[in-house]
Amino acid sequence: MKPVIDILEEKICAAMAADTGRQDCAAIVRPATDAKFGDYQANGVMALAKQLKTNPRKLAEQVVGKLDISDICEPPEIAGPGFINLRLKPEFLAERLLEVNKDSAGLGMEKTSKPKNIVVDFSSPNIAKQMHVGHLRSTIIGDCICRILEFLGHNVIRQNHIGDWGLQFGMLCALYEKKTEEETKKEKGAVDYKVLADFEEFYREAQELSNKDEKFKERSRKAVVGLHRGDEMWRAYWEIIVRNSKRHYEIIYAQLSVTLHDDDIRGESFYQDKLPGVVGELKKKNLAIESDGAVCVFPEGFNNKEGKPLPFIIQKSDGAYLYATTDLAAIRYRVNELKADAIIYVTDSRQKLHFEMLFAVARMAKWDKRQNTEYRIQETGEKPQKVEFVHVMFGSVLGDDGQPLKTRSGENVKLKDLLDEAVERAKKVVEQKNPELSPDKKEQIAKAVGIGAVKYADFSNNRTSDYVFSFDKMLAMDGNTAPYMQYAYARIKSIERKAQSKDVDIETELAGVTELNLAEPAELDLAKYLIRYGEAIQAAAGDYRPNYLTAYLYELAQKFSVFYTNCPVLKAAPGQRPTRLLLCDLTARTIRHGLSELLGIEVVEQM
RNA sequence: GCGCCCGUAGCUCAGUUGGAUAGAGCAACGGAUUUCUAAUCCGUAGGUCGUAGGUUCGAAUCCUACCGGGCGUGCCA
DSSP states (O other): OOOHHHHHHHHHHHHHHHHHOOSOOOOOEEEOSSGGGOSEEEOHHHHHHHHHTSOHHHHHHHHHHTOOOTTTBSOOEEETTTEEEEOBOHHHHHHHHHHHHHOTTTTTOOOOSSOOEEEEEOOOOBTTSOOBHHHHHHHHHHHHHHHHHHHTTOEEEEEBOOBOOSTHHHHHHHHHHHHHHHHHHTTOOSOOGGGGSOHHHHHHHHHHHHHHOHHHHHHHHHHHHHHHHTOHHHHHHHHHHHHHHHHHHHHHHHHHTOOOOGGGBOOGGGGGGGHHHHHHHHHHTTOEEEETTEEEEOOTTOBOTTSSBOOEEEEOTTSOBOHHHHHHHHHHHHHHTSOOSEEEEEEEGGGHHHHHHHHHHHHHTTTTSOTTOHHHHHHHOOOOOOOEEEEEEEOOEEOTTSSBOBOTTSOBOBHHHHHHHHHHHHHHHHHHHOTTSOHHHHHHHHHHHHHHHHHHHHHHSOTTSOEEOOHHHHTOSSSSSHHHHHHHHHHHHHHHHHHHHTTOOHHHHHHTOOSOOOOSHHHHHHHHHHTTHHHHHHHHHHHTOHHHHHHHHHHHHHHHHHHHHHOOSTTSOTTTHHHHHHHHHHHHHHHHIIIIIIIOOOOOSOO
């Protein structure tokens, strides 16, 4: 089903076009700013009147005259300088609600008519280091975007561009070799993964040795060369390190309910053999030139402090490649092999300039189009479809001091510690609020609430701004938090449980609902909001902003609470109860869908 | 210096191609509990939307200047 707002937009646009003969009309339908104006308002007539230099009220009248939406709305009203106010007909609302209710999987959402292959690049932790707060936002925002796009019917290709290559692997492999030798002397055989359990320690040890032990340093250098050459032994050590390191973040992904798996990993190492080709081709196309010994591309419109062209360095003067080179190789792979129609990068805003330049260079090289398609395009006359590049950026997670969140000793906060603490704190609250629950239940609730709180707090902030991390705030029962949302859900589930003891057969009663009896203001308000779920998802998808979705869910939960306090369900009169049961059920399904399917936050039956 | 982002209630933040009287939550104050889970709800108070101009029927939103903050800015990622 198309969202009501889109149907109105189309119909009013058509009326505007019919009246003025212009094709580029925009009705700009928005939810009404005040309930007294109705349910929706169209603002576009005023802008159009300005362009046409005519009286906006008069134009509004003409447009309304050409408009037939009597199946959806009461007669439109023109107000103020030229607003068109729209009020849904109760019959339409009821009918719509029943339809949404019937669609158990999609809740009335329409799948896209143009499914695209969308590559989403997110999370990207570094091998041999634990995931820390810095990885939180990319991981969960990226995951949420994938879930939403998939729900809309797109083919999402997740790409975890892990840091599994670079100079530090020389010393890690050298240390691994050293440890293996030591273990062999002790007749224990090869080092097993338990030795690598504490990667922080392993990394630190390698660094220390590197600093003070010349022989070790030399061995590290040999390892780097060996890795580049593809020596079997070094490659094997590298693989062991990578494989064991991956376990660490697989645990975190599971804990966060993040839909990233082994198949989605395409790390830096994957692109290594493609880098000379990237540089070579850019040189051949005369886009890359040597400057101060480094190979650079100078995309137009980027200047440095002296106002001179800013370089996008793709090869250092010592011949080494950089992340810019890898990113370019990744674009080619994604466009040509993964057949991407769009590539979305979920990284922090500090990399904005890098991505702007990356995209510019890719376009200069025409790598935003698939190879070997030119001739077919000429034959068929199709326009070459350009791949869309999007940088979905986000701000930093800050501590109380307004600085990026660190531990007291100034280290990055490990994601595992942070999540464990959230669960621990949630557990205390559960313990206090509901001591009679079984230990298993308490544990399960604490996990859902604790992890949910961390994720929800992140989602509910505008992703582009920094936010201050606060356990107390995210675990608060009041306000736009995960616990509030989960509580709203649990309350509905409680009604359902209670129904059994009162001999109310919800299933039978719901199955028999063919028409609704929406009378109370709280019922109407909730009903009108329930049919707008699709709008919220589209808004969130359109701008890749999860906070539009959390805002909707929060408001929905609030409207439900109002309904809950004002409208008894189980004790309702026989003529009212089916409608109220349906409102409860649909609210629960919407909250569950939003939280668990789209945000990856668990709901609980009891709290 | 230059570029990008930001400045909204005491605090933390929303605000969807410019729309009607700028919205939430927290904190403060007042009220509601024989319950369908009060982890809730209702109400009150709180704002020259950084400052000053400009564009127009209409600006938190667009333009200009300034003040204040963050980030970035040639061989890290």
